């Protein structure tokens with residue numbers, strides 16, 4: 001830390017992204033990316049926009065917002081596009097939380113939430129998940145604080161039903177409830193259908209997972225016009241050109257090819273069933289996932305050792321050191337070939353232990 005770093009950040013612990021190793025080619029099952037490439041419309045759109053890079057991007061993301069609004073059945077004024085969904089989450093924390101308006105979220109969830117809270121000087125409370133890693137909905141009913149919940153949750157993959165989400169949103173009318181649907185397309189119920197009914201609900205989604213655009217950085221939020229307007233005030237006060245022109249048209253192309261991406265999600269869900277079954281056969285405990293990853297532990301090997309042994313065999317999964325989940329690994333669901341490679345490497349590792 002330099003002697004110039006503001007004291008307001010001196011205790012800030014930054015978010016640690018998953019490894020993006022360069023030393024060799026891995027089967028990369030550690031950051032929940034899609035194993036499928038972007039569609040041709042996306043590639044063509046990027047190439048076309050690359051030749052126009054001397055020009056600023058459209059701060060309103062006009063065609064992309066219009067397409068997104070059409071697809072999700074909302075007004076254009078209810079959509080905000082951002083640089084990954086991390087950015088809209090930060091905008092929401094900045095816009096609606098402060099020392100008088102704290103935020104709550106589960107103890108086991110997306111690791112960026114406490115970082116956004118710390119960064120913006122927002123008091124926060126972490127509510128323990130049940131022993132089976134489910135969210136106790138009652139804990140959030142009428143809590144009277146702002147709330148952020150990932151649905152499905154990460155890294156557990158467990159989802160709440162739409163009714164449960166509605167109970168939380170409707171019982172906290174004077175607080176903002178952010179539902180982070182980064183993984184919703186892989187099998188959970190979206191709360192977008194509730195945004196017209198509840199003016200305190202923000203649903204965030206991303207193009208990074210189901211739409212194969214992690215490297216382009218594109219996310220969005222859907223909410224009441226007033227909430228979108230407030231988050232736009234934050235956007236125009238930080239970075240009006242937050243979505244670059246290649247990314248904007250890549251996103252547009254992806255929404256035009258929606259069937260391709262939704263079919264890929266179905267394939268991922270099938271591959272997830274295969275992986276769950278195969279890991280259970282190997283004696284693992286696997287949480288019931290609605291996301292493009294599974295969270296699994298074995299009583300035969302520690303989470304860390306399995307992570308290291310898989311890495312030495314060229315397969316990367318995500319291990320977290322937090323006490324409550326250190327026995328687990330989060331395994332992204334890739335192609336069926338990748339999942340078969342994971343299962344056979346795991347089987348070999350377990351066999352070697354018995355020798």
Ligand code: PMP
Pocket residue numbers: 083084085086087110150154180182205206207208214217218219
């Ligand atoms: N929410 C959750 C729950 C996530 O796991 C991630 C991915 N790290 C994000 C949001 C942010 O993803 P992105 O910024 O790529 O949209």
